[in-house]
Amino acid sequence: MEKGLLIVVSGPSGAGKGTICKELLNRNKEITLSVSATTRKPRVGEKDGVNYHFIDEKTFEKMIENDEFLEYAKVYSNYYGTPKKFVLEKLNKGEDVLLEIDIQGALNVKKIYPDGVFIFILPPSMEELKKRIEKRGTETEESLQERFGSAYKEVEYVKQYDYAVVNDEVDSAVNKVESIIIAEKARVDRQKDIINKYKEV
Amino acid sequence: MEKGLLIVVSGPSGAGKGTICKELLNRNKEITLSVSATTRKPRVGEKDGVNYHFIDEKTFEKMIENDEFLEYAKVYSNYYGTPKKFVLEKLNKGEDVLLEIDIQGALNVKKIYPDGVFIFILPPSMEELKKRIEKRGTETEESLQERFGSAYKEVEYVKQYDYAVVNDEVDSAVNKVESIIIAEKARVDRQKDIINKYKEV
Numbered sequence: 095m096e097k098g099l100l101i102v103v104s105g106p107s108g109a110g111k112g113t114i115c116k117e118l119l120n121r122n123k124e125i126t127l128s129v130s131a132t133t134r135k136p137r138v139g140e141k142d143g144v145n146y147h148f149i150d151e152k153t154f155e156k157m158i159e160n161d162e163f164l165e166y167a168k169v170y171s172n173y174y175g176t177p178k179k180f181v182l183e184k185l186n187k188g189e190d191v192l193l194e195i196d197i198q199g200a201l202n203v204k205k206i207y208p209d210g211v212f213i214f215i216l217p218p219s220m221e222e223l224k225k226r227i228e229k230r231g232t233e234t235e236e237s238l239q240e241r242f243g244s245a246y247k248e249v250e251y252v253k254q255y256d257y258a259v260v261n262d263e264v265d266s267a268v269n270k271v272e273s274i275i276i277a278e279k280a281r282v283d284r285q286k287d288i289i290n291k292y293k294e295v
Numbered sequence: 296m297e298k299g300l301l302i303v304v305s306g307p308s309g310a311g312k313g314t315i316c317k318e319l320l321n322r323n324k325e326i327t328l329s330v331s332a333t334t335r336k337p338r339v340g341e342k343d344g345v346n347y348h349f350i351d352e353k354t355f356e357k358m359i360e361n362d363e364f365l366e367y368a369k370v371y372s373n374y375y376g377t378p379k380k381f382v383l384e385k386l387n388k389g390e391d392v393l394l395e396i397d398i399q400g401a402l403n404v405k406k407i408y409p410d411g412v413f414i415f416i417l418p419p420s421m422e423e424l425k426k427r428i429e430k431r432g433t434e435t436e437e438s439l440q441e442r443f444g445s446a447y448k449e450v451e452y453v454k455q456y457d458y459a460v461v462n463d464e465v466d467s468a469v470n471k472v473e474s475i476i477i478a479e480k481a482r483v484d485r486q487k488d489i490i491n492k493y494k495e496v
Contacts, residue, residue, distance in 0.1 A: 214483070216489075216490075216493065219492075219493075220493055249490075249493045252483055252490055253483060253490070255483050256482065256483060257478065257481045257482055257483060258481060258482075258483045258486050258489065258490065259481055260489065269477075270477060270478075270481055272474075273473075273474035273475075273477035273478050273481075274474075274477075274478040274481060276470075276471060276474035276475075276478070277458070277471075277474050277475040277477070277478030277479070278478070280458045280459060280460055280471055280474075280475060281457065281458055281459075282415070282453055282454060282456050282457060282458060282459050285459055288417075288459065288461065289417075289450070289453055289454070289459065291420075292417065292420075292421055292450040
């Protein structure tokens with residue numbers, strides 16, 4: 095059996111990767127979302143086990159010690175990490191898994207699991223990105239400036255990804271991500287099984 | 296401006312690449328079909344300049360001498376070739392060009408133009424492929440056997456392609472090819488221009 099696809103959706107904060115992933119999951123019930131663990135406080139409306147596994151720093155650091163993360167990083171003084179076991183089990187069963195993570199995290203996953211599909215979500219423009227970050231309105235002024243600055247630098251990292259999708263319109267961006275998934279499954283190097291079929295005759 | 300995409304659709308004869316390309320062009324009027332030149336006789340219903348440029352052996356060999364082919368090959372004692380000038384001009388203008396060619400030809404194009412997208416069309420099964428080749432009914436018994444034999448060997452070449460699409464149902468196969476085209480356009484290495492946009496701010 096072929097392995098499932100690890101779909102990594104990443105990009106600067108405010109580019110809209112969350113919205114895209116939500117709609118992608120809505121349309122494709124067979125894709126499993128990997129829920130990250132974090133030590134940051136929940137934002138209004140966020141649910142434990144749905145948006146994140148909200149855990150304390152001590153627990154997180156214990157998990158680091160036990161090598162239980164596919165990737166983890168400290169961003170804005172909080173830990174974020176992807177529990178390894180869940181993701182690898184699903185992939186080995188042939189299920190597709192979606193990771194919605196920041197750039198640091200995605201690049202770490204790429205080192206361990208280069209077979210993943212690495213998709214960078216770009217904002218329509220840097221001006222639009224600034225607006226979106228401001229609109230989110232859950233940030234202090236200081237962390238806002240921090241986010242602007244890092245968003246500029248982060249766009250540079252697109253070069254290390256496989257695909258870049260501009261999020262000018264959610265529907266069309268999700269269509270593109272869906273096409274990328276279909277295309278990746280049609281790659282010859284992901285279809286070793288199907289090709290053997292023709293040799294048996 | 297980004298270059299157009301060279302879409303190479305290939306596969307064993309009888310796999311249905313012709314039907315898939317026809318439907319792909321129907322749906323995507325902006326894709327230009329490259330018309331091959333050949334020295335073989337037109338089949339019933341085939342039109343000069345539409346299905347092929349039907350030319351004589353002398354003319355074909357003159358064009359070989361003048362290096363006017365992107366690829367050419369002698370298959371079943373007939374020449375087939377892709378006139379170079381037309382394809383490269385379109386690609387440089389940013390237009391997508393579709394090549395529907397046999398496996399030998401596709402692999403030669405890959406050597407000269409590795410930036411192309413190489414798609415191998417597979418039959419649902421070898422049994423089905425045999426049926427389709429027989430059904431075509433425009434072959435002598437001898438050339439039928441020749442085609443079966445070569446079809447078996449040809450499936451092996453799928454390994455040298457980027458994508459493999461099983462033609463079990465034309466609509467779904469064309470959907471896959473369309474997804475491949477969308478995904479390839481979203482590849483980071485094909486979008487150097489769009490990324491520069493964010494650096495200017």
